[in-house]
Amino acid sequence: MAIERTLILCKPDAVARGLVGEIVARFERRGYVIVAMKLVVCDKARAERHYTEHKGKPFYDGLVSYITCAPSVALVVEGAGAVEGCRGTIGATDPIKAAAGSIRGDHAQTIGRNLVHGSDSPDSAKREIPIWFEPHEMLGRRHDLEQWIIST
Ligand code: IDP
Numbered sequence: 030m031a032i033e034r035t036l037i038l039c040k041p042d043a044v045a046r047g048l049v050g051e052i053v054a055r056f057e058r059r060g061y062v063i064v065a066m067k068l069v070v071c072d073k074a075r076a077e078r079h080y081t082e083h084k085g086k087p088f089y090d091g092l093v094s095y096i097t098c099a100p101s102v103a104l105v106v107e108g109a110g111a112v113e114g115c116r117g118t119i120g121a122t123d124p125i126k127a128a129a130g131s132i133r134g135d136h137a138q139t140i141g142r143n144l145v146h147g148s149d150s151p152d153s154a155k156r157e158i159p160i161w162f163e164p165h166e167m168l169g170r171r172h173d174l175e176q177w178i179i180s181t
């Protein structure tokens with residue numbers, strides 16, 4: 030299984046509800062490692078870049094207003110199959126359909142306030158990570174070092 034990186038956002042509702050620790054802990058407990066993390070107020074230009082695939086959809090303007098209204102916590106998470114694995118930990122887009130035990134299934138009610146973003150494919154991750162992080166803000170590959178630290 031390839032070691033991948035994925036972009037995770039604890040969106041403004043997660044920060045406002047004090048759920049950042051809970052959310053980050055889910056990824057950590059699964060064994061993924063954090064290679065970048067920061068609190069950031071997303072501006073309109075970044076929001077439009079990040080959500081470009083949704084431009085023109087009925088919820089797009091509300092989505093951009095919401096993601097820019099208050100701070101988010103952005104992370105890059107690394108691990109084996111991290112893109113798909115993190116999507117599983119996050120749960121389905123609509124919290125009503127999200128499995129119990131997933132972040133959205135346990136903590137969210139509505140699709141417009143679903144707490145977390147996670148890249149949906151390795152290509153999406155490669156596109157999204159540079160929207161949120163400069164190369165110098167990210168650590169180099171950590172997976173091997175983490176394995177050595179915890180297993181020696
Ligand atoms: P994802 O976050 O699970 O990848 P996407 O389909 O990429 O879901 O949608 C991006 C975000 O847009 C969702 O997380 C959600 O916040 C919002 N969104 C998607 N569909 C709707 C909708 O029908 N109504 C309101 N907001 C929506």
Ligand code: MG
Binds near residue numbers: 149
């Ligand atoms: Mg998406």
